[in-house]
Amino acid sequence: MKIAIVSGKSEGPTEVNAFDNALSDAGIGDVNLIKVSSMLEKNTEIIELPKLKAGAMVNCVLSTISSNNKGDTITACVAAAIGDNLGCVVESSGVNISNEENRKKALEMVKYMMGKRNEKINQMIVEDSTHTVENIGSVVASVVYIKDEILE
DSSP, X not given: OEEEEEEEEEEOSSHHHHHHHHHHHHTOTTSEEEEOOSEEETTOEEOOOOOBOTTOEEEEEEEEEEEOXXXXXXXXXXXXXXXXXXXXXXXXXXXXXXXXXXXXXXXXXXXXXXXXXXXXXXXXXXXXXXXXXXXXXXXXXXXXXXXXXXXX
């Protein structure tokens, strides 16, 4: 299994447009995202996001938050841990919490999930995006599951 971990942030005239712009900023704005739960296969490889086919159906774990309150700080985060037998992914987001606090929360959750499965963590990665809202803003962080059929 291969995954790419991406994040993005943007503004827009509506929350939907801000969200779409944040997805585009993350490199996943031209595909159909299918939210999945949080499990990875053993030996999962983390790669750079390849060029995806426009309109492809793409599995992902997605953290997102939007706000139309000027001055809000919004943050979205994903954390992935990979062990010998499996891996886990968590997402976390918040308004007016520090980026560090959100990352800490995600790390605690993924460590807990791996511990519940008695799985030693061999590799861990955290990706996040933070934005101070100017008008209407959105942030995303995502673990994208890469399959050959979604590649351009």
